[in-house]
Amino acid sequence: SDLFDNSGNDGLVEGGPRPRVVANPRAPGHSAWFFALGGGGKRAEVLPQGPGTEPQDGDEQYVRYSAILGDDFPTDIGSWQLILQWHHNSPTGSPPLSLEVRNGQLMMVSDGNDYRPIGPVSPGEPINLTMNIVFSQTPGEGRVTVWRDGQPTGVTNWHPRAGTMSTQGAYLKMGLYRDPNIRQPGSITVTDLKIGRDERGIGGIGPRPVGAP
DSSP: OTTEEOOOOTTTEESSOOOEEEEOTTSTTOEEEEEEEOTTOOEEEEEEOSTTSSOBTTOEEEEEEEEEEOTTOOTTOSSOEEEEEEEESSSSSOOSEEEEEETTEEEEEETTTEEEEEEEOOTTOEEEEEEEEEOOSSTTTOEEEEEETTEEOSOSSBOOTTOSOSSSBEEEEEEEEEOTTOOSOEEEEEEEEEEESSGGGGTOSSOOOTTOO
């Protein structure tokens, strides 16, 4: 927990409880982050800290993200539900890159309106992703590739229309950020987050073996 900002200020928690550290259901003896919102809740997020969590224009990263959607997660909702976002260094506007759940799909989204489906997702389902991201404000230079359970997805060498950054730098936010008009509760447990300069830095493209440190 010392590698994350869980201060609970209004940029991280709105209309819900602060995130909490729980036992990792996929790796006994390890920890995970649990995020939950009731109906009408807007944010329950933490800020990862350390190298790679504040990418700059021109950086390339590999990111491993593993989570388990709660049985209560409303995956079929058409409104926005972000579970991971690279937020621009500006207080307004949609993030230039985010991982979202809506309409029964797991999606990469750029600027709030440029969607690329990764694949279907259901309540209670585990998510195991590896992402290769080139951060750039220049359309055509910024790109994203996503593997799911080690397999290619519909997000392969994707160039978002507006690039993958809208300011010189960005910062990573993790948890739940969603439309407060959603009346159903929802929760998610994040079991793994790694950032590396290449795929070896995150242990390879495939999912991490259960119980690995």
